[in-house]
Amino acid sequence: MSKAAFKRRDSVLKIIVSEYIATATPVASEAILRHYSLGVSPATIRNDMASLEEEGFITRPYTSSGGVPLDKGYRFYVETISGQAGLPGDDQRRIRQLMDAAVDEYDRLLKIAATAMSQLVGNAAIVTFPKSVECKFKHIELVEMNQYMAMMVLILSNAVLRRQTLGFNETVSQQLLGDTAVKFNREYSGKTRKQIAGNKLDLSPLEKKILGTISDIMASEDMIEYDNSYLEGLRLMLGQPEFVQRERMLGVLELLEAKGWLKQVIDWQVTEEGVRVIIGGENRESSLHDLSLVVSNYGVPDQARGTVGVIGPKRMDYSKAISAVNYISGLLSELVARVCRDD
């Protein structure tokens, strides 16, 4: 096969993928020529398609029907488009505007980001809370609720916030609680869990109990993969034609409600930089085998990192998804950086 012929075959593959992404129906040789004139006849395209099939880029739903991309085909397509055009200016402006409106409300901001992203790509989108690599104690607050109970509010590095109620056997006063909080804040601010554990102070039983609780929370915070996350736009994703069979639909729903899959994605991602595309069978988790993910980390390296991504059927507008994830992760990184700068 000549060099020119190879090149044409690649074009054919690219066209098949993008056409299939757009129409969700098998792509016929003549359909290819209808939209892109390659200066050859349908028969030639058919030959190319046969060759593409042989090498595992595409397949046929049944003998003598158009081609649909396989994972390998999608992968090829994604490689050729990556590093391409960013998000249209309109979209950028719209998102920025939405997010500016909630810039001070951390939680709402992430939710808005997820919603915006899902609408942009017509699929589900997820944004996880940023998580610090190893969290540090920042501030504690103890508020009396009644004689035997207090609410503890614990602020960790990068704005992670946890509240917990504490019950005591003896009565405690707000005064005592306040003093304890001051002491803890003075001694432990900026320290990791291990540093706190190593720094044995002279503590009263009450203080020991509180310290234990703090330590537990920090430990669980260090373990946890996602504190919380927003998954938006499910309905958009499930509206896609791949989910007409309700069995698949319910399968996906179950998968996403469980959120176990998240761990897998994040594990994989934690070391990577930039946008990463995971297509169908490339997912470790077999339940994700006919879905694709476009994910990226955001945040400040070695400090607070979260994950943002799009999830949808393999037949997804990768180009748009990549630019959307890229843009939004950048935006979120900016915002996190502002909050973290002095950690």
Added chain:
Amino acid sequence: MSKAAFKRRDSVLKIIVSEYIATATPVASEAILRHYSLGVSPATIRNDMASLEEEGFITRPYTSSGGVPLDKGYRFYVETISGQAGLPGDDQRRIRQLMDAAVDEYDRLLKIAATAMSQLVGNAAIVTFPKSVECKFKHIELVEMNQYMAMMVLILSNAVLRRQTLGFNETVSQQLLGDTAVKFNREYSGKTRKQIAGNKLDLSPLEKKILGTISDIMASEDMIEYDNSYLEGLRLMLGQPEFVQRERMLGVLELLEAKGWLKQVIDWQVTEEGVRVIIGGENRESSLHDLSLVVSNYGVPDQARGTVGVIGPKRMDYSKAISAVNYISGLLSELVARVCRDD
């Protein structure tokens, strides 16, 4: 029609409803006799069914097919079963166990409650955060993040917690922030928004700014119908046979993702006590017209109140749903009461 005949007709209706709830297929006259021997022939049942149809309790999907309940039929059924048996002991124990495991983590607790409830009834369940009737300032905490920014954590009555970042034009120290927090806590603790607004203190520009933010948050807290809420078990609900037509499924998904419907439910509910069942067309919101809700408030009257409920197709196990909602709302009330006791 004789008195005995009336009674039998009611039984027939009850059987039709419960049978339809169990099987999701139109109930035939002979099917009724298969499971419950009423000592009459199928023809008699048919006569009764004709009469039930005439009065709008049931309908037929097509001429000469079994009966399926209408809203009026469900309503009748719900009235006859209400006030009946509670949740089985097993279930009670299981739930209590689950919830005890997270009793100190407010947010997780509510989520667990929602999940447990959804599994119990095989439909979606929702639990909203408790909201105070008029919230009171409880505690503020100000933490420096960097020279020009601070994080404010605001605790309102009944454990509502809000965090927000603040940006300043001049530099601020942790010292200054701490002093301000102490001052606010001393002056404003236990006061409502109006009381705070009426109590004009001599404030620096910085303090004025912070106070403004607090006031805004409290105002929005007073306005908001639901702070946050957990909706769990969607997949269970959508697995029901009523959602085989994917159009309906997507409609419901859209509805639930928007969460606008929540407001309607809660509005209606806020004054009611006990479990309330809203069947199909009884919903104000037309998009809920073929769904039913079983909801209840929980919390402490005149203080903090949240809503807990089950949402599913009209063909729902009302008996189980009612007892589940009843039990869980009671459990949550207990827990809220513990936290609120001294507000």
Added chain:
DNA sequence: AATTAGCAGTCTAAAGCGGAGAGTGCTAAA
């Protein structure tokens, strides 16, 4: 007046059939 047997009639659901149309694979020629 209420109930019942019996039967004709109605409707669904599933299966089978057939033709139109889309699109390919193959062969032989350029």
Added chain:
DNA sequence: TTTAGCACTCTCCGCTTTAGACTGCTAATT
């Protein structure tokens, strides 16, 4: 290596048929 031409495959759609589930009605019975 490309192309034209054609036979062939397979889906999709609508139509028909058949079996079966239930009812509604009528006329008889209690």
